[in-house]
Amino acid sequence: MPRMSTAATTLPDLAARMRALATEARAAARALATASTAQKNEALARAAELLTSQRAELEAANAQDLSAAKASGLSGPKLDRLRLDGGVLQRLAEGLRQVIDLPDPVGAEISRSTRPNGLNLRQVRCPIGTILIVFESRPNVTVEAGSLCLKSGNATILRGGREAQHSNTALAGILRAGLRAAGLPEAGVCVPDTTDRAAVGELLKLEGLIDLAIPRGGESLIRAVAEQARIPVIKHYQGICHVYVDRAADPELARKLVVNSKLQRVSVCNAAETLLIHAEAAPSLLPAIAKDLVAGGCELRGAPQALAILKAAGIPCSAADEATFRTEWLDKVLSVKVVESLDAAVEHIERFGSRHTETIVTRDESAARAFQSRVDSASVFWNASTRLADGFEFGLGAEIGISTDKIHARGPMGLDSLTTYKWLGDGAGQIRT
């Protein structure tokens, strides 16, 4: 079991320890890459059992984090997110069983061809190698991300928040015990033995040992990871998602979709932050939509034209300022703007959006196709809620995160996104001539 660092460590020492950790993870990754589906599932099943049978030990580790967090003044929802109780552990075990049921992506053929010279060529999925997950707060991520990486044959280094270090180490210990029970190297799941911030910086430099970093959390965490990294990073900074209500929108559909996109769950990246509405639809439709939103407890921030329409209708709305349309509210607040055309909506999204998820509400198929073609976002919907941009909703079975990058994976990332491929060529002496 990794030990907690007690004394202050010097940087060269820290660098050497992180390199040693990553070297161990890399060796484990080689074994995991050729592990059978049955072996990987056995590890996951064993870990699921241990989440129940080791509940007392896990709660004891968690209690250390909880008391330190309380002592440092943490309370309310933040403290709750840190807590591992029987219910949380049961849900984590259930999650592991769902990962067991997912198809193993490793070995799947992406393409196959026989070349004119007779070479049989296959493009086959294989694990990426070692993946560094950097995250905040909720210790659940240790089990969720660790199990998805394990199932896809990758080793993982899990670096959570310092306030959850005991909990994360204990949960990783469960996955490590599962690996051991299945005859696989326990270094397939690693937690650094320090909460020193500089450790992340050292890990992010280890090109050749760590293949990919996936930061999960607030924008400042993600930016810090991206700036320090010498290895590839897949990420999304923000979800500034837009609902564009076209002039040909069905009014009832527009009301339903705006409310669901904004209010179904406000703290998540695929919640809508901005409503754009066509000038022809706004006078009649905007007040109706706004009433629904206000009834749901939502505040509105309107650009001048929207503000005027809402004021005239007696609906509370404050004036948008320069920062409004660049703000990811993650709360019951919505930015509202009237636009003159679909073009103007696309331009607004290009300028202020985060390329995450946008939706158009319209009965006009050609408007929908133009919007989907021209908007440069990971998910572009027609007559559907932005909240549907999600790995489970997309049928990926699970989600390791959502990417607003364009390289490797875009949008919700499932198990396939945790793989690369290799080209396997079977010949009979083919040469280059």
Next chain:
Amino acid sequence: MPRMSTAATTLPDLAARMRALATEARAAARALATASTAQKNEALARAAELLTSQRAELEAANAQDLSAAKASGLSGPKLDRLRLDGGVLQRLAEGLRQVIDLPDPVGAEISRSTRPNGLNLRQVRCPIGTILIVFESRPNVTVEAGSLCLKSGNATILRGGREAQHSNTALAGILRAGLRAAGLPEAGVCVPDTTDRAAVGELLKLEGLIDLAIPRGGESLIRAVAEQARIPVIKHYQGICHVYVDRAADPELARKLVVNSKLQRVSVCNAAETLLIHAEAAPSLLPAIAKDLVAGGCELRGAPQALAILKAAGIPCSAADEATFRTEWLDKVLSVKVVESLDAAVEHIERFGSRHTETIVTRDESAARAFQSRVDSASVFWNASTRLADGFEFGLGAEIGISTDKIHARGPMGLDSLTTYKWLGDGAGQIRT
């Protein structure tokens, strides 16, 4: 036509100019992303015509580079690589016509499903956006890389060697004229108006404006790009490719494949640099293979056991030192080592290889499958020459480069590798519940 910088430029000025260039390219990328296949092909066809009709102007621009290069002492093959004559221009025009014939990857469906709630979901290929190509010497790359990016709907910023700046600018001008003739923005193909090295560093910082960098050239260039980049980079540093002759190798096949892998063209990344041969096969087979290699003008550098076998057979071979097996010879030199087992071959490749291309020569299918499964390289062949790891040989129609990275694209990269995807969802009012 971009101007050459004459006076020294200050860094803030340079940064502002590079940002302006990338902003222009990004706007062009948006237009290219929705351009029709016919429009893109028209631009390419027009450029192909201009390569012939503007031959005098192109040769005049090239003459400026050639005379400066001669004055600075360049000669022989290096000078030849810089030269644009009628033959080179004709081949470039032919290449453009081949790109016209390639299928347009944009709009191709990667997956399609109907979700349980009725949402019709499609994962559709789209361009990446703006791609920065950093390369050395041969001005041909301007046309080859520029045309592949154009066909795949991306804008390109092409930054070649300073000794080819006039030629590169003139060739980019041909592509720009093609874009203009097809009603597309000429900023779809850009060459910075400076050869200042710091310009590349500025471009590599422009996250949000440039989506991907592809460096092509020697290892030092590629490392410099990777170290400075704040944007994703796809690259390969080296091609240290291995041929492993198994104990169950067919002797004639082994001779043919080693010679072809090493000597068919020595200066390229998929040429073999190391021969590993099983200890049971080595006494009889190594001398025969070595004779063929020496007859082809190849020098050998042997680890002790290989050295002893070759000395006993009277075949010239010098002793390998520590650096030997880490060396990408790119020349008529081959590192040779006897290994005790397939395991030892895999371990050697893991330790010394560059994860580019390896091949096993064997009649034993289970050995071949173990090798293909365990070797962590972009291309892993069985009884085929390493020289076949190539976009054309793989049927990709063209090659923008070869990636030894694991993220986004691995191995030979064709047009598909220049695309990302978006998720398009068509609904009828689906919400998250």
